[in-house]
Amino acid sequence: MRLVVFDVDGTLVDSQGDIVASMTAAFGDVGLAVPARAEILSIVGLSLDVAMVQLAPEADTERMVRSYKDTYAHLRATKGAASSPLYPGARDALDHFAGRDDVLLGVATGKSKRGLDSLIAAHGLEGMFVTRQVADFHPSKPHPSMIHAALDETGIEASDAVMVGDTRFDMDMATNAGVAAIGVAWGYHPRTELGAAHQVVDSFADLPAAIEKVLEASA
Template identity: 80%
Template sequence: MRLVIFDVDGTLVDSQGDIVASMTAAFEDSQLPLPPRAKILSIVGLSLDVAMAELAPKGDTGRMVRTYKAAYAHLRATKGAASSPLYPGARETLDHYAGRSDVLLGVATGKSKRGLDSLIEAHGLEGMFVTRQVADFHPSKPHPSMIEAALEEAGVAPSNAVMIGDTRFDMEMAVNAGIAAVGVTWGYHPAAELGAAHCVVDDFAALTGAVDTLWGRAHE
């Protein structure tokens, strides 16, 4: 069996609007100047406490995390699936892999379990992923813990797994875990920052072929 592990924010769904809005609420509540949008998006993928400490090293991180979570949960409850829409081609790609008898699907995300569960429910993706690795139970990316747990839970060898993500944290996590890494350019980190990736793709149409090519090389 093979395992395809997806990042979520910036890879499967475009959640930047709610991320920026929730971060704005956290900074306004603490009366701190809001970082530029590009800076906020640069920390997407890190666990929230780590990301907040990087953006506001002198702030009350605990309070800001709580405010962020409350704002994000409100937006999610208000907007439903529109809060984090799937990127074009994402659902078709997930369905393609779900229909293959030799592939299992997983998620490794900086989201909380509650956040991921809500997103999966909103998009009707229940039963799609055999392993869901979230920030609640692991060190922040790029530590390899999430991928190591996913491999163990799925019963798949590192040579038969691939991580797909939009940030350097995803790529570095994959390398640290000894699996292939595919970077995507439609997310939140510039392609130039995905240097640890084994390959980079510009759309979902190119993704499955790139993954098959990487797996083929791994077994030559």
């Protein structure tokens, strides 16, 4: 059996519009200038409290986190699945892996449990992921806790697992957990920051072959 663990924002779904809008609201709530879009996207993948401290270390980050979550929840309720659309090819790739007898799927995300549950419901992905690791219960990436928990829940050895993500936090988390890492080129961190990846793919169509290659190499 193999375990494929996916990041969410920037990997499976393109949520940058709502992320930037929610961060804009959070900064406005405390009267601070909003960072550039690129700076906001650079912290995607971190748990929200850690991300806020990085962006605004002197601010009331607890208040900013509340404002961000309230805005994001409102946008999600208003827009539904359009709030975080799946990237082209994502659903086909998930269906492909879910249809295999030798693969289990999981997620490891900086989202809250509420946020992930809502996204999964919006896209009809219930039952797709046998393990869901969220920010509520773990230190922020790149700490390996999420992957360690996913391995424990599924009984899969680290040599039979791979992390798929779009940020250096995902790649470093995989390295810290002793599992293979595959970067995706369509997300929020440039390819140059995915140096810890065993391989970087340009489309979901390339993912099955990339997973086979990196897992064979780590066996």
